[in-house]
Amino acid sequence: MSFINTKAGEIGVKVVYFGPALAGKSTNIRTIHRKTRPALRGRLDAIAGDLGPMLSFDFAPDTLPRIDDRYRVRLHLVTVPGPVLSPVSRKLVLKGVDAVVFVADTQEEGGELVRFEDNVESMQQLLTLLDDLGVDSAFMPMVLQYNKRDLVEAPTLRPFDSAHASPIPLTTLAALDEAINPNGLPTIEAVATAGIGVMDSLRIVVKDLLAPLRAEYEASGDRYPIAAGSSGGWPRV
Ligand SMILES: Nc1nc2c(ncn2[C@@H]2O[C@H](COP(=O)(O)OP(=O)(O)OP(=O)(O)O)[C@@H](O)[C@H]2O)c(=O)[nH]1
Ligand SMILES: [Mg+2]
Known part of the structure; x- marks a missing residue:
């Protein structure tokens, strides 16, 4: 649910x-914040959630074309919080989502x-x-970031399942x-801690x-005039 100001x-x-927990979501957000010019970005906020901090910040990349020749696009990046599954917090964070x-x-x-x-x-x-x-x-811009690709070992020999006369299936990428x-x-492979694949993941969804x-x-x-007394922004309906 994009919104106009x-x-x-x-x-x-x-x-x-x-x-999932500890996959590297916060590392992505911190990396993007660090790589974004201070003039273009807002503060990195950590909002205490029931199960851990939710990180967020917003920025308006100057490399993006304007919409309708007028409007800059401001990205609000948010993580779902927490090491434990908390459907309530996660649902709240997802409210109004435009891309994942x-x-x-x-x-x-x-x-x-x-x-x-x-x-x-x-x-x-x-x-x-x-x-x-x-x-x-089905209509949500989404990218799958396969993170922690630095923690990959050379595949070992798999045991052979003679009963089925075929190798036991691997849980591979x-x-x-x-x-x-x-x-x-x-999809994109990433090493978020090294900044690899982080900006590219964002670029794909944007x-x-x-x-x-x-x-x-x-x-x-002109469906979106500034309402009298408003700050000029309201959610789309
Ligand atoms: N080796 C390696 N470690 C990573 C990578 N990305 C993140 N980590 C580490 O994984 C741990 C969890 O990273 P976070 O960014 O906090 O993960 P998260 O998804 O925000 O975790 P929660 O908010 O607790 O669900 C940290 O110790 C990171 O340094 C990566 O690409 N490679
Ligand atoms: Mg986190």
Whole structure:
């Protein structure tokens, strides 16, 4: 649910960093904050949540084209909080979401993804929460960031399951992609702690956001005058 602030000449969009606990969501946000010119960005806020701090900040990249030749795009980046699943907090954070960076923890041990199931569960939770909020995830710009690719060991030899005369399936990155990405959303491998793949993940969803924003605001003419007494911004309905 993007929102327009005619006074500031900006359209705000909300990008949520979702994923299992400790996948690297906050590391993404901190890295982007650090890499953004201070003049373009707001403060990095840590709001205490019931299960941990929720990080957020906003910035208006000067590299993005204006919408309707007038409006700058201001990105509001937010993480879901917490080491424990908290559907209530997560749903609140997702309210009004315009795009999602799904941060998966793809560290490996012995050639297998240690957190395969956590990633699958988190994606299921995301889809359920979006559905609860009435958001059609099929139209949501989303990128799957396969993070912690520095924690990858050379695959070890797998035991052979003679009963089935085939190797026991590995829980590899390809298997994860098959499990959580049936519709072929864009994916990117990352090492968030080294800044690898972080800006590119954001770029992918922002690029996918621009077309729908243009369609929405450039077709709307002057439907958004500044209301008397308002600060100039209100949520879209
Ligand atoms: N080796 C490695 N460690 C990482 C990477 N990304 C994040 N980490 C580490 O993983 C831990 C968790 O990172 P956070 O960014 O706090 O993860 P989070 O998803 O925000 O975690 P919660 O908010 O607790 O759910 C930290 O110790 C990070 O330094 C990565 O790409 N490689
Ligand atoms: Mg965090």
